[in-house]
Amino acid sequence: MKICLFWHRRDLRIHDNVGLAAALASGLPVLPLFIYDQKILDHLPDKADARLMFIHDEVEKLAAETEKAGGTFLARYGEPLKVLEQLVKDFDVAAVHTNEDYEPYATERDTAVAKLLKKHDVEFHTYKDQVIFAKEEIMTKSGTVPKVFGAYLKAYTAKLTDELLEPAKSKKLFKKEHLQHVSKEKAGARPTLNSMGFERREQDIPPVKLPAESVVRNYHKTRDTPANEHGSTRESLNLRFGTLSVREVMKQAKELNPKLLAEIIWRDFFMMLLWHFPNTxxxxxxxxxxxxxxxxxxxxxxxxxxxxxxxxxxxxxxxxxxxxxxxxxxxxxxxxxxxxxxxxxxxxxxxxxxxxxxxxxxxxxxxxxxxxxxxxxxxxxxxxxxxxxxxxxxxxxxxxxxxxxxxxxxxxxxxxxxxxxxxxxxxxxxxxxxxxxxxxx
The missing domain is CATH 1.10.579.10 (DNA Cyclobutane Dipyrimidine Photolyase, subunit A, domain 3)
Structure with missing residues (x-):
């Protein structure tokens, strides 16, 4: 039976996940996947890196949720191209779905992945998920890259409709009939921190949940008071790894605090600039x-x-x-x-x-x-x-x-x-x- 892989990257969640929703709606059984990218991990300076610990814990949560729904979650450690080439040999893969990433290494990697999969007659589908507007969706009237945030913000908020902040229906489709179940032997053991050469550390990690309404309402008053531990939303970690979607975070900000909304839009702005000017x-x-x-x-x-x-x-x-x-x-x-x-x-x-x-x-x-x-x-x-x-x-x-x-x-x-x-x-x-x-x- 042909299947499709959904490759989790900066989207460590099942709810409100554009690429996952598309994979689940494709008509093919979905096998979720996470790759611990050796090219990235080899450059981490600390063998007790709290970010990797956070990622590992969230991947294990995804695996547990997938198994509870009747499917199988794959996790691999290695170079993405080599991992994917092996997976298309191990499984009858018709397509790989994933969400876009705009960093220079990611765009180069995805270009190589698309070329590899095409060689194996496997479709490669990417989706916009971690931002609301990307690449060339907001440009100046003369068609150039906007370099003034005020003008970008004005154009952005003019296009920002409530419909764009509606969640992707991935959770609704995440059921046994849409998932692929494979034996433990074929799925293989998921990497542990120790097996990858890392270890755990004690670290205070912000919870994976939307901030309290009171924090959001008062954000413009408290954001510049570092002594106030609750003066900021602390959502940057969840946005970075996609444990919360930008749509749900932005929707809350849009409803409660325009200053916070503007700060989140800075995130899209900088991603747009890096995509246009990767040398920076x-x-x-x-x-x-x-x-x-x-x-x-x-x-x-x-x-x-x-x-x-x-x-x-x-x-x-x-x-x-x-x-x-x-x-x-x-x-x-x-x-x-x-x-x-x-x-x-x-x-x-x-x-x-x-x-x-x-x-x-x-x-x-x-x-x-x-x-x-x-x-x-x-x-x-x-x-x-x-x-x-x-x-x-x-x-x-x-x-x-x-x-x-x-x-x-x-x-x-x-x-x-x-x-x-x-x-x-x-x-x-x-x-x-x-x-x-x-x-x-």
């Missing part, structure tokens, strides 16, 4: 900003990483990141601005550190925001803008509740003096960037 994952978008003579002092970078800069808000943020894998929005901006302007270190160093540490790491958002702060991006803060970490602290943590939670020695002789003076650092960065831009003209 590793290169500054602005050509005049590609030859900035960054200092890249390794000792100062280490002090930043460890939260020993002598600037309390910066140090609190970096210590929270190292301990929890999370940073509040305004603190992310502060630590990024400090690295790129005060210490005058290449934004890619900071982007890579965040990629290693953030539970909710998303390349498009991370690259977009780092280039914003460095002044190098397709959309960015002015390159000559240098935020004062002391002013930022006065605005968001005036009573130092957040700082004192993470920097216990602040205010004592044990706390280091500032690694650099603000006015001096600002002038140093601005003059160096100005000279580089003139030279590049």
């Amino acid at each position: 994952a590793t290169e500054s978008y602005d050509p005049k900003m590609r030859h900035i003579p960054y200092r890249n002092n390794e000792d100062e970078f280490k002090a930043w990483c460890e939260g020993r800069t002598g600037y309390p808000l910066v140090d609190a943020g970096m210590r929270q990141l190292n301990k929890t894998g999370y940073l509040p929005n305004r603190v992310r901006m502060t630590v990024a601005g400090f690295l790129t302007k005060h210490l005058f270190i290449d934004w890619r160093w900071g982007e890579k550190y965040f990629a290693d540490k953030l539970l909710d790491y998303d390349m498009a958002n991370n690259v977009g925001n780092w280039q914003w702060m460095a002044g190098t991006g397709a959309i960015s803060a002015p390159w000559f803008r240098v935020y004062s970490p002391e002013s930022q602290q006065a605005q968001v943590d005036p009573e130092m509740k957040y700082v004192k939670r993470w920097v216990l020695e602040v205010g004592t002789a044990k706390y280091p003096k500032p690694i650099v003076e603000h006015k001096f650092a600002r002038e140093r960065a601005v003059e160096a960037i100005r000279a580089a831009r003139i030279a590049a003209s």
Whole structure:
């Protein structure tokens, strides 16, 4: 009997899953699949990576739900092309369905997958699921890529109908008659963390559920108060791995808080930009900003990483990141601005550190925001803008509740003096960037 595979990736859920709904409605029995991509896992810096632990736990939940419905869930560890080539030999596969991913590696991988499957006469179907609008769905009136968020937001919200936020009916179709059941021997054992060379760690992980209505309603008032642990929705992790759908998160925001809705739309915006300009994952978008003579002092970078800069808000943020894998929005901006302007270190160093540490790491958002702060991006803060970490602290943590939670020695002789003076650092960065831009003209 011919079957179709549904390949879970950034969509670790059964409910409201566009690609899964299409596979279940195809008329062929569906065999859900997850591939632990060895090419990605080999580059993880920590063998007790909390993100992999989260993914593994969610995959096991998917497997249990699939088995409860009468089907079989496959999980494999390896390189996707090799895994898929083996699966089309092991099963009579007519089609593979999956949801789109817009990162450079993902688009290159999917191009290779489509070519491989075509060679085996297997159809390859991809669907838009993790964003509302993608690729070229929102362009300027002249047909160019929008690089002003305000104009993009206006066009986006004008097209955002309630119908677009209706859930895909995947859960309704997830029944025994739509699923493929195979023997345990043929399905094989699912990978464990240990079998892949990893281990568990104790980590505080946000729950897989929509935030409380009160949190959403007050988001615009509390988002910039890092001492308030409930000031943010903490949905970035669930959106990153698709344990909640963007439609359900956005629908709640659309109904309750326009500021939160706009913040979620930034996510689509950055994905659109990365899809159009994949080179920006590793290169500054602005050509005049590609030859900035960054200092890249390794000792100062280490002090930043460890939260020993002598600037309390910066140090609190970096210590929270190292301990929890999370940073509040305004603190992310502060630590990024400090690295790129005060210490005058290449934004890619900071982007890579965040990629290693953030539970909710998303390349498009991370690259977009780092280039914003460095002044190098397709959309960015002015390159000559240098935020004062002391002013930022006065605005968001005036009573130092957040700082004192993470920097216990602040205010004592044990706390280091500032690694650099603000006015001096600002002038140093601005003059160096100005000279580089003139030279590049």
